[in-house]
Amino acid sequence: MSLVVATLKRDLLLAARNPGEWANPLMFFLMVAAMFPLAVDPDPKFLSKISGGVIWVAALLATLLSLDALYKADVEDGTLEQWLASGESLYALALVKALVHWCISGLPLTLMSPVLGMMLSLPNEAYWALVLSLAVGTPVLSLLGAVGAALTAGVRSGGLLLSLLILPLYVPVLIFAASAVYHAGIGMQYNGQIGFLGALLALAMCLTPFASAAALKLNLSR
Amino acid sequence: MSLVVATLKRDLLLAARNPGEWANPLMFFLMVAAMFPLAVDPDPKFLSKISGGVIWVAALLATLLSLDALYKADVEDGTLEQWLASGESLYALALVKALVHWCISGLPLTLMSPVLGMMLSLPNEAYWALVLSLAVGTPVLSLLGAVGAALTAGVRSGGLLLSLLILPLYVPVLIFAASAVYHAGIGMQYNGQIGFLGALLALAMCLTPFASAAALKLNLSR
Amino acid sequence: MPSQAPFELHATGLCCERDDRMLFQNFDLTVTTGAMVQLAGPNGAGKTTLLRILAGLNHDFDGEVRFAGHELSEVYSDYAQQRLYMGHLAAVKKSLTALENLRWLTAQWQLADADLIDALEAVELAGYEDTPCQQLSAGQQRRVSLARLLVVPTPLWILDEPFTALDKQGVAWLEQRICEHVSAGGMVIITSHHALHAVPGLRVIDLDQWAPEVCA
Amino acid sequence: MPSQAPFELHATGLCCERDDRMLFQNFDLTVTTGAMVQLAGPNGAGKTTLLRILAGLNHDFDGEVRFAGHELSEVYSDYAQQRLYMGHLAAVKKSLTALENLRWLTAQWQLADADLIDALEAVELAGYEDTPCQQLSAGQQRRVSLARLLVVPTPLWILDEPFTALDKQGVAWLEQRICEHVSAGGMVIITSHHALHAVPGLRVIDLDQWAPEVCA
Amino acid sequence: MWQWIKTLYHRLGSPKWFYDITNRWIPWLVAFSAIGAAVGLVWGLAYAPADYQQGNSFRIIYIHVPAALISQSAYLMMAVAGAVFLIWRMKMAAWVARVIAPIGASFCLIALLTGAIWGQPTWGTWWVWDARLTSMLLLLFLFFGVMALQQAMETEEAGHKASAILALVGVVNIPIIKYSVEWWNTLHQPATLKLTEKPSMHPDMLIPLLIMIATTYVFFALLVILRTRNEILWHERKRSWVKQLLEN
Amino acid sequence: MEFSSFSEFLAMGKHGFYVWLSYGLTALIVAFNVLQPWLRRRQLIKQHTQRLRREKKHAPST
Numbered sequence A, B: 001m002s003l004v005v006a007t008l009k010r011d012l013l014l015a016a017r018n019p020g021e022w023a024n025p026l027m028f029f030l031m032v033a034a035m036f037p038l039a040v041d042p043d044p045k046f047l048s049k050i051s052g053g054v055i056w057v058a059a060l061l062a063t064l065l066s067l068d069a070l071y072k073a074d075v076e077d078g079t080l081e082q083w084l085a086s087g088e089s090l091y092a093l094a095l096v097k098a099l100v101h102w103c104i105s106g107l108p109l110t111l112m113s114p115v116l117g118m119m120l121s122l123p124n125e126a127y128w129a130l131v132l133s134l135a136v137g138t139p140v141l142s143l144l145g146a147v148g149a150a151l152t153a154g155v156r157s158g159g160l161l162l163s164l165l166i167l168p169l170y171v172p173v174l175i176f177a178a179s180a181v182y183h184a185g186i187g188m189q190y191n192g193q194i195g196f197l198g199a200l201l202a203l204a205m206c207l208t209p210f211a212s213a214a215a216l217k218l219n220l221s222r
Numbered sequence C, D: 001m002p003s004q005a006p007f008e009l010h011a012t013g014l015c016c017e018r019d020d021r022m023l024f025q026n027f028d029l030t031v032t033t034g035a036m037v038q039l040a041g042p043n044g045a046g047k048t049t050l051l052r053i054l055a056g057l058n059h060d061f062d063g064e065v066r067f068a069g070h071e072l073s074e075v076y077s078d079y080a081q082q083r084l085y086m087g088h089l090a091a092v093k094k095s096l097t098a099l100e101n102l103r104w105l106t107a108q109w110q111l112a113d114a115d116l117i118d119a120l121e122a123v124e125l126a127g128y129e130d131t132p133c134q135q136l137s138a139g140q141q142r143r144v145s146l147a148r149l150l151v152v153p154t155p156l157w158i159l160d161e162p163f164t165a166l167d168k169q170g171v172a173w174l175e176q177r178i179c180e181h182v183s184a185g186g187m188v189i190i191t192s193h194h195a196l197h198a199v200p201g202l203r204v205i206d207l208d209q210w211a212p213e214v215c216a
Numbered sequence E: 001m002w003q004w005i006k007t008l009y010h011r012l013g014s015p016k017w018f019y020d021i022t023n024r025w026i027p028w029l030v031a032f033s034a035i036g037a038a039v040g041l042v043w044g045l046a047y048a049p050a051d052y053q054q055g056n057s058f059r060i061i062y063i064h065v066p067a068a069l070i071s072q073s074a075y076l077m078m079a080v081a082g083a084v085f086l087i088w089r090m091k092m093a094a095w096v097a098r099v100i101a102p103i104g105a106s107f108c109l110i111a112l113l114t115g116a117i118w119g120q121p122t123w124g125t126w127w128v129w130d131a132r133l134t135s136m137l138l139l140l141f142l143f144f145g146v147m148a149l150q151q152a153m154e155t156e157e158a159g160h161k162a163s164a165i166l167a168l169v170g171v172v173n174i175p176i177i178k179y180s181v182e183w184w185n186t187l188h189q190p191a192t193l194k195l196t197e198k199p200s201m202h203p204d205m206l207i208p209l210l211i212m213i214a215t216t217y218v219f220f221a222l223l224v225i226l227r228t229r230n231e232i233l234w235h236e237r238k239r240s241w242v243k244q245l246l247e248n
Numbered sequence F: 001m002e003f004s005s006f007s008e009f010l011a012m013g014k015h016g017f018y019v020w021l022s023y024g025l026t027a028l029i030v031a032f033n034v035l036q037p038w039l040r041r042r043q044l045i046k047q048h049t050q051r052l053r054r055e056k057k058h059a060p061s062t
């Protein structure tokens, strides 16, 4: 147990020492969202219709890109091997890693999203839904993505492969979250969607660490 | 000169041996484009308005992600050092690498784009503009991106850093290309935009290899 | 340091095949108090593989490894508390300081910082506690990882090439530390291409002798 | 193999500082026909750094290196045709075959495939021409890279730790190849932790002797 | 009963048994596939009456529906085989799982292509973001993901395990994906384009469809067996029984 | 029989293009799936027999 806490501390410390780890996804998020008006149509009325979806797609891509590095360094420098040697459960590790990943990707994105909403003329009523959906949805992205990261930890150019593996699994989150924001924007209820996201989160918390743990073991008992 | 040709051959051979190199960007392209209807609105009328922009953003992201690996393997296994030792010009190498990158990313994307156009209800009049803008625009993306790849070749988690460096440079390409497709879709002329893309391409061909060469030298004389 | 029941690790009939090649066959080994074993053999003989099997990290083999009479996988977390495994890789993060790294490496045993600082001093890293490890040389980084040997209370050490990147003084220090540990009733299993001249009671096992006949 | 003008490489007053530490100072070296130089020194002494300076790959130094009377950077492409540089890294792509790799490694000289196949045979890779290199062992991969020494017509070889990963036979073969090259009027500059006993006319330069006094 | 399961398990785990027994099955499977395809296609293409609305374009149904059904079953089978491999370490299961992926992806592709082609005359468009179409597209991506992962791993063994884990994660997700996509679709878009309103089909239309479905399942089994046999030949190449087999 | 002539059968009442295109693509994909294992099997057997022959040739010398 003490190792779990120590790992949590250490990974947060690492993120603090390498600001790129959390700043880069944030910048990417901003830039993807900023590219949209340029590519499509900068008319605010038009933007306000698509802004929720665009912000969510940007958040999803930013999360995805930051996932690649999740386990790679740990595999390469032997940290993961030491974890395995410690006899501590890999389930706990997988959970901690996903948690840390969320803290340095999903959480900043969530906090940043209102700014993007402003840039993309998000309807006023939808801000709360956007933040809420990101707060509940991005942990699911981290958890699911961590499975992919664990699977591809030993693979050379894992980045794109990871996207291929994980994007289809992200679809339910995307659909429900975007729909929550959209409905909030046209003044409708969105409890159902957020509830569904919550259910997904609960499910992901229980199940994905098992898959991650299995994948990690596979990468380690080579 | 013979080394230039040999490198061209070898890199294409490598791509043929590792199908992931060209298949992954393609899949990513498809998936990003497929996420938009899910996140925004699947109504064909609506889609046909944004399809050009969305396809271009997807192409841009797919190119970007595949850039990360462009020089990395060559740095790590000493290929680049051998190139430098050969006395052959780095300008030629940079050009060859960008060309190969385009062949395995931009070219397949261009060929695939009509399918995406179909899926995103691209207006019939815009297909030709889409393919043309991709054919002229993606080489610019490869050339510009190669500079970023050369700069970050020695950096650990270079992927996101690369995106940050390169995305702003991609903006002009994106704007003109998306506008070409959009104008074609509403039945207007788009020669001007394509012409501008062509000019960008010419400029990029002449200048970026110098920048890449300088960046590579910097990475190598450590 | 001594555990309640006497420490006992038995390996019987270990066989391991990699890439269609049999590395070793019917390998037997017993490790009890005071044992000091060096695995020898050329590159690719299977030393690391065997060491990882004995450490319970590799499950891809035939035969069995028992700890205190039980299958290793059944009592793995007990076992993990009683043995220290150091692999090829140092598990040292470049952007953390020496002390922060050592703290994580020993987190399982919850040691006091004062002890850790003493250990760093003993491996000649006094004054480097708060230096990020990327500013340390390769040998110094290994020393951070080796400092564990001074503070972690496990009877069995499993060390894979621990002399890597150490200079002469470092090698001498480590050999002496190993001797002390063994004479205090501890156990060590080690691989090294380096001859351990200064260690009494050393048993050298050449893996090639356990390899089956090679068919041309 | 002999070039028109006699081959001459002069280094004078080379100084190199890395991370605030002076590696060597006022280093002089002349390499002409038949020279055989080994750079020695402990890890981190600066052997690789010096070798790369002599190869024209590193420009971060004081002093000058002249080839046939000209600054190296002025006549670099001529120089590159006349010297072969082999670094720590083998520049072998795992998914290409031995022959394909060798073809790229010698592309500059446009050699016939038949010669390349002979060279592969000479380094005991006969029959592996069409095997992807990931299926070769580390030593065999090095041999692919070393096969160049048989076919490339450059008078000067600059080799950084060429014995890495080679077994005894391989080492003997390489030493012999170096002797042949030198006695045919070629030149070799080499770093190696390994003593080159079988090479006549060898000049060993210990880099530590060129390092300035260390201030404690 | 238990005993019987156990022997079956041991036999299935034995490549040699599988190789020998399928040797005897193959002719039957080939015959069934050929006859089934001949009867089903001729009946469906030439004898079934034209649809009162869609005319003759509905004849695409005889490949579209079987392909769509089989590709979904294929994913499930792949995941089950993967689970068997992960739990009981049965090598045969890993080979079967690996072999199913490209076959399943092929049928998925067939369903998508024929569906898209069918859409043109009936809906006037190649593609709409209908729930069923979207989830089929995602299924194709899942297949591709499993294949890419298998190929990317360094050793084959690791590839088997990794793709088995991924397939299992995918299986948990498939119902979620399907449900969410359907729900999303009904929210955004009134179902103007239904795949079919299922009127009771004319038996002359229905029977060939059923024949084609059965045939496709058999044909799928045949393909899996053929590929698995190749895997066996490769992996068991050093075993004496393979050597004997080849010497004859 | 739904069609009175073969050309009518081919035309499929204006939908010939769609029907035959889907059947054609399906045939291609199916053909690939049948050919792949067959070719692979031939290749495997060739490799095996070559190896066996090589091993036999080497056997007396060892």
Ligand code: HEM
Pocket: E061, E064, E065, E068, E069, E111, E112, E113, E114, E115, E116, E117, E118, E119, E120, E122, E127, E132, E133, E134, E136, E137, E194, E195, E196
């Ligand atoms: C790319 C486009 C299409 C895709 C991906 C697709 C996918 C599917 C799938 C997955 C099924 C199996 C449903 C099940 O699980 O039972 C199915 C069934 C079916 N499809 Fe399609 N479809 C497409 C286009 C069409 C079109 C254009 C039509 C005709 C108008 C059509 C008619 C049918 C019929 C009649 C069935 C069987 C009846 C049923 O189970 O509801 N499909 N399709």
Ligand SMILES: Nc1ncnc2c1ncn2[C@@H]1O[C@H](COP(=O)(O)OP(=O)(O)OP(=O)(O)O)[C@@H](O)[C@H]1O
Pocket: A222, C018, C019, C023, C041, C042, C043, C044, C045, C046, C047, C048, C049, C050, E155
């Ligand atoms: N992940 C792996 N997959 C397949 N084969 C492997 C793997 N790791 C090692 N091997 C093979 O197993 C054999 C033994 O490797 P091992 O690492 O145990 O050797 P070693 O005796 O420790 O060598 P060294 O002295 O170089 O450390 C080698 O032939 C190697 O090629």
Ligand SMILES: Nc1ncnc2c1ncn2[C@@H]1O[C@H](COP(=O)(O)OP(=O)(O)OP(=O)(O)O)[C@@H](O)[C@H]1O
Pocket: B222, D018, D019, D023, D041, D042, D043, D044, D045, D046, D047, D048, D049, D050
């Ligand atoms: N890129 C770099 N930046 C800063 N310092 C470096 C760099 N590369 C090497 N050094 C330092 O330069 C010194 C000499 O390194 P060099 O690689 O030349 O040593 P070497 O004599 O080849 O050692 P070895 O025997 O390990 O090959 C070392 O102290 C090293 O720390």
Ligand SMILES: [Mg+2]
Pocket: C047, C048, C049
């Ligand atoms: Mg080892």
Ligand SMILES: [Mg+2]
Pocket: D047, D048, D049
């Ligand atoms: Mg060196």
